[in-house]
Amino acid sequence: MSLVPVLDDDEMKPEARAVINEIRDVRQTDFVNNFWRVLANDPAALKRTWGSLREVMGPGTLDPLTKELIYIAVSIANGCEYCIRSHTAAARARGMSEAQMMELQSVVAMASETNRLAIGLQVPVDDVFKGLPPAPASSGD
Amino acid sequence: MSLVPVLDDDEMKPEARAVINEIRDVRQTDFVNNFWRVLANDPAALKRTWGSLREVMGPGTLDPLTKELIYIAVSIANGCEYCIRSHTAAARARGMSEAQMMELQSVVAMASETNRLAIGLQVPVDDVFKGLPPAPASSGD
Amino acid sequence: MSLVPVLDDDEMKPEARAVINEIRDVRQTDFVNNFWRVLANDPAALKRTWGSLREVMGPGTLDPLTKELIYIAVSIANGCEYCIRSHTAAARARGMSEAQMMELQSVVAMASETNRLAIGLQVPVDDVFKGLPPAPASSGD
Amino acid sequence: MSLVPVLDDDEMKPEARAVINEIRDVRQTDFVNNFWRVLANDPAALKRTWGSLREVMGPGTLDPLTKELIYIAVSIANGCEYCIRSHTAAARARGMSEAQMMELQSVVAMASETNRLAIGLQVPVDDVFKGLPPAPASSGD
Amino acid sequence: MSLVPVLDDDEMKPEARAVINEIRDVRQTDFVNNFWRVLANDPAALKRTWGSLREVMGPGTLDPLTKELIYIAVSIANGCEYCIRSHTAAARARGMSEAQMMELQSVVAMASETNRLAIGLQVPVDDVFKGLPPAPASSGD
Amino acid sequence: MSLVPVLDDDEMKPEARAVINEIRDVRQTDFVNNFWRVLANDPAALKRTWGSLREVMGPGTLDPLTKELIYIAVSIANGCEYCIRSHTAAARARGMSEAQMMELQSVVAMASETNRLAIGLQVPVDDVFKGLPPAPASSGD
Numbered sequence: 001m002s003l004v005p006v007l008d009d010d011e012m013k014p015e016a017r018a019v020i021n022e023i024r025d026v027r028q029t030d031f032v033n034n035f036w037r038v039l040a041n042d043p044a045a046l047k048r049t050w051g052s053l054r055e056v057m058g059p060g061t062l063d064p065l066t067k068e069l070i071y072i073a074v075s076i077a078n079g080c081e082y083c084i085r086s087h088t089a090a091a092r093a094r095g096m097s098e099a100q101m102m103e104l105q106s107v108v109a110m111a112s113e114t115n116r117l118a119i120g121l122q123v124p125v126d127d128v129f130k131g132l133p134p135a136p137a138s139s140g141d
Numbered sequence: 142m143s144l145v146p147v148l149d150d151d152e153m154k155p156e157a158r159a160v161i162n163e164i165r166d167v168r169q170t171d172f173v174n175n176f177w178r179v180l181a182n183d184p185a186a187l188k189r190t191w192g193s194l195r196e197v198m199g200p201g202t203l204d205p206l207t208k209e210l211i212y213i214a215v216s217i218a219n220g221c222e223y224c225i226r227s228h229t230a231a232a233r234a235r236g237m238s239e240a241q242m243m244e245l246q247s248v249v250a251m252a253s254e255t256n257r258l259a260i261g262l263q264v265p266v267d268d269v270f271k272g273l274p275p276a277p278a279s280s281g282d
Numbered sequence: 283m284s285l286v287p288v289l290d291d292d293e294m295k296p297e298a299r300a301v302i303n304e305i306r307d308v309r310q311t312d313f314v315n316n317f318w319r320v321l322a323n324d325p326a327a328l329k330r331t332w333g334s335l336r337e338v339m340g341p342g343t344l345d346p347l348t349k350e351l352i353y354i355a356v357s358i359a360n361g362c363e364y365c366i367r368s369h370t371a372a373a374r375a376r377g378m379s380e381a382q383m384m385e386l387q388s389v390v391a392m393a394s395e396t397n398r399l400a401i402g403l404q405v406p407v408d409d410v411f412k413g414l415p416p417a418p419a420s421s422g423d
Numbered sequence: 424m425s426l427v428p429v430l431d432d433d434e435m436k437p438e439a440r441a442v443i444n445e446i447r448d449v450r451q452t453d454f455v456n457n458f459w460r461v462l463a464n465d466p467a468a469l470k471r472t473w474g475s476l477r478e479v480m481g482p483g484t485l486d487p488l489t490k491e492l493i494y495i496a497v498s499i500a501n502g503c504e505y506c507i508r509s510h511t512a513a514a515r516a517r518g519m520s521e522a523q524m525m526e527l528q529s530v531v532a533m534a535s536e537t538n539r540l541a542i543g544l545q546v547p548v549d550d551v552f553k554g555l556p557p558a559p560a561s562s563g564d
Numbered sequence: 565m566s567l568v569p570v571l572d573d574d575e576m577k578p579e580a581r582a583v584i585n586e587i588r589d590v591r592q593t594d595f596v597n598n599f600w601r602v603l604a605n606d607p608a609a610l611k612r613t614w615g616s617l618r619e620v621m622g623p624g625t626l627d628p629l630t631k632e633l634i635y636i637a638v639s640i641a642n643g644c645e646y647c648i649r650s651h652t653a654a655a656r657a658r659g660m661s662e663a664q665m666m667e668l669q670s671v672v673a674m675a676s677e678t679n680r681l682a683i684g685l686q687v688p689v690d691d692v693f694k695g696l697p698p699a700p701a702s703s704g705d
Numbered sequence: 706m707s708l709v710p711v712l713d714d715d716e717m718k719p720e721a722r723a724v725i726n727e728i729r730d731v732r733q734t735d736f737v738n739n740f741w742r743v744l745a746n747d748p749a750a751l752k753r754t755w756g757s758l759r760e761v762m763g764p765g766t767l768d769p770l771t772k773e774l775i776y777i778a779v780s781i782a783n784g785c786e787y788c789i790r791s792h793t794a795a796a797r798a799r800g801m802s803e804a805q806m807m808e809l810q811s812v813v814a815m816a817s818e819t820n821r822l823a824i825g826l827q828v829p830v831d832d833v834f835k836g837l838p839p840a841p842a843s844s845g846d
Contacts, residue, residue: 001553002263003370004380031269035255038264042384048475049255049391055471056251061240066207067248073211074252074398076825077218079361079643082259083252084827085270088567098568099202102606105825107208109613110197111215111224113818114176114190116638118223120781120810122143122789123179128172129226130424142694144793145803183807189619190814193612215821217402220502220784225404229426239427243465246402250472254395257497261358261387263366271565283835284545285652286662313551317537320546324666330760331537331673334753338533343522348489349530352496356534356680359500361643364541365534367552381484389490392479393497393506396458396472400505404425405461410454411508412706499684502784507686511708521709525747528684532754536677539779543640543669545648566827595833599819602828613819620815625804630771631812637775638816641782646823647816649834663766671772674761675779675788678740678754682787686707687743692736693790 004041006034015043019050026054033086065094073108145182147175156184160191167195174227206235214249286323288316297325301332308336315368347376355390427464429457438466442473449477456509488517496531568605570598579607583614590618597650629658637672709746711739720748724755731759738791770799778813 009017020032020040039046057067068091075083088101096104117123150158161173161181180187198208209232216224229242237245258264291299302314302322321328339349350373357365370383378386399405432440443455443463462469480490491514498506511524519527540546573581584596584604603610621631632655639647652665660668681687714722725737725745744751762772773796780788793806801809822828 002265003367003383004262006265033267033270034264035259038262039258041380042388044478045384045388048388048478049258052471052475053251053255055467056247060244061238062210062244062248066210067244069203069207070210070214070245070248071252072825073214074218074249075256076821077215078253078256078260079824080256080260081824081827082264082266082270083256084825085266085567087252089270097202098605101567102609103201103203103208104211105822106197106606106609106612107203107211108215108825109818109821110194111212111228112219112821113814114194115216115219115221115224116781116814116817117180117186117190117810118176119219119221119784119786120777120789120813121145121179122786123175123223124143124147125223125226126174129174129223129230144790144806182803183811185619186807186811189616189811193616196608196612213402217398220401222401222404225402226426239464242426243468246399247465247468247471249402250395250398253398254391257358257391257394258387260361260363261354261366261390263363284547285649285665286544288547315549315552316546317541320544321540323662324670326760327540327666327670330670330757331540334757335533335537337749337753338529342526343520344492344526344530348492349526351485351489351493352527352530353534355493355496356500356531357538359497360535360538360542362538362542364546364548364552365538367548369534371552379484385483385485385490386493388479389485389493390497392476393494393510394501396476397498397501397503397506399462399472400458401501401503403427403461405457405505406425406429407505407508408456411456411505411512495684499680502683504683504686507684508708521746524708525750528681529747529750529753531684532677532680535680536673539640539673539676540669542643542645543636543648543672545645566829568826570829597831597834598828599823602826603822609822613822617815617819620811624808625802626774626808626812630774631808633767633771633775634778634809634812635816637778638782638813639820641779642817642820642824644820644824646828646830646834647820649830651816653834661766667765667767667772668775670761671767671775672779674758675776675792676783678758679780679783679785679788681744681750681754682740683783683785685709685743687739687787688707688711689787689790690738693738693787693794 002034002038004038006037007040008037012040013043016040016046019043019046023050035082035086065091065096068094068096069100069104072104073111076105076108077112143175143179145179147178148181149178153181154184157181157187160184160187164191176223176227206232206237209235209237210241210245213245214252217246217249218253284316284320286320288319289322290319294322295325298322298328301325301328305332317364317368347373347378350376350378351382351386354386355393358387358390359394425457425461427461429460430463431460435463436466439463439469442466442469446473458505458509488514488519491517491519492523492527495527496534499528499531500535566598566602568602570601571604572601576604577607580604580610583607583610587614599646599650629655629660632658632660633664633668636668637675640669640672641676707739707743709743711742712745713742717745718748721745721751724748724751728755740787740791770796770801773799773801774805774809777809778816781810781813782817 009020020036023032023036024030039049068087071087072084072091075087150161161177164173164177165171180190209228212228213225213232216228291302302318305314305318306312318328321331350369353369354366354373357369432443443459446455446459447453462472491510494510495507495514498510573584584600587596587600588594600610603613632651635651636648636655639651714725725741728737728741729735744754773792776792777789777796780792
């Protein structure tokens, strides 16, 4: 059970319901998951979080499936069950195969293993890894 | 300074040097970064870790750049400076643009934000996210 | 189910029961939550942990509600469901409104987002943020 | 050294410079710290992150100093040196005394200690901590 | 419910079943826990992970019980319920007493407390803690 | 540089200096590391933290070296450089060999790897791992 109610549409304030309906429009489905129904208790937070998510996960230089895989990886590292499950569902809907999911899990586990070794042994950063990218002018383009 | 010496080739035991040379062969470069030179203090750990990394990061169902992005994401979540820097270098070498790197950072940050909201509000997992994949027979293929 | 039994009063050793009764006295309620009943399996740990908690969360320069909010924030970051729920209850008992709780969640989420950006991009600390406070003599007062 | 350049004003694109100038206006100071100068490599991320931060850390139901304390607490738990230092500076500017800062550190440390005990011993959540707040209608107001 | 099926022996591919049977042989018991049955969906990951675990947790310079205690400590810090429970069972099977388990919990909690203080206050590393071990030649033996 | 001054003995209040001297007595050395000199800015926190540490790391059912290894493991998982370095020094002083340290690192890394797999795949806890210890009466002894 969440710390605040999982709101049905008719329990929400109008500002919250407007965001929920925008989620429906963008995702082209009537189903709106609990994360948003809980956030709806704070319409401003709902609007801001959805706005950021829509922008970050929208069209860019990385393809949508890659972004979902990164999202799952972070959620595993942060130990967020809800996020692992909801973004795994999203990734499957975007075409992630079961083999790709298992491979993702192996990469996340491998990274966690070497992360601990590098931190644990206090490996000094090689000079070659400290440099900036060749030309500042090329960044952000 | 690391907890154990960053070994030069001629300070390593033969078993360690053999692995270091295999890393050179596979990566087609003479340069071997400090992570491996520190691990070389324990030849068995060096051999095992390199063997796993080679297998996990080798050919599979996800492309090499995607794997590096996932690796960086986990390293950020775990707060490992060495790993962030070394795998960012690897990702750039595999063609990651500066725009892609900045987009990766936004996805990692966004995921961390919603992770905390889902954990902090104890959002219950939607029934639809609890299901297994349609057919066990299809997994792992 | 916990790793060791959640002890009833009559299953505890006398040293543990004495601490449990002190908790009742200080909190002015008969109810003692599971955290202490589990710790009661190790009377010395129970006594030490309660003593520290009582001192840290007791009167000081920060008001009690602010301390509870900080406690919840850390518990979210550490992913501790028990602690999130028990300290949210404590904060509500100390007057935290639902709006304040939602605002707390937003601050925790925002901090997690910018934490990841600062770590992920390896932002160098500004010189101005490295200074010590003006006068050592003023600290601790 | 950061992964991308810390941009001077004249190295930024116009959209980024506009946000930097807004930061100056809101904070009423010419000084803009490295975090924003690094984010400026991605004008959209800069604009979005600043917009969220301004909203979350702006006027609400929690006072500004309390929010900074929560921000620092999360930054400690996430191990972000940059964030610990910059928000400690911000909290001091908002009136945090040295005694309050030390008390904050004790609360964060205490919470981390009991978090690990609750997780480590798998303490079951008490029934009384599972309830929702008394009236859904009161939430978000 | 896991993200992929917990496989029975007869649902596994031959390569996976072979590893499962090796686990039975090494552990001298018919019981194989869910972790391996879930990993069996990816026979290569199962084989690699079991191979590494067997090597790391096998005979070395630290006794088996000490290794299990370290394993539990990391699992608590990472918030992994499955790992806390499975390795606590393993440690009990290797002779860990209830008093030792409670003492382990106290050490983990204490370390988490001082970790946060050292990070939170940004305590500078003492010069004496920065040195390498006296002689490189002695390492790895 | 720490957030508050690293105090010399003659900059401390009498209550703090008394604790510092007790540390010298117990450890039988004049050297007192920065952690305590920073905490000395808050005499009450110094006294409480040293008191807890002395009790937790003092004689018990686990030997002193094992406790130091657990302490290092948690510090690696929490990414605390200061703690990794100071407790590695302490463990070496208590007889940890270089081979034992490398083996510790491997166990920590392995645990981090399987932790991520168990969390990432949401492996359900086996019934056999959910049981309580055989007899409550035996706990805490």
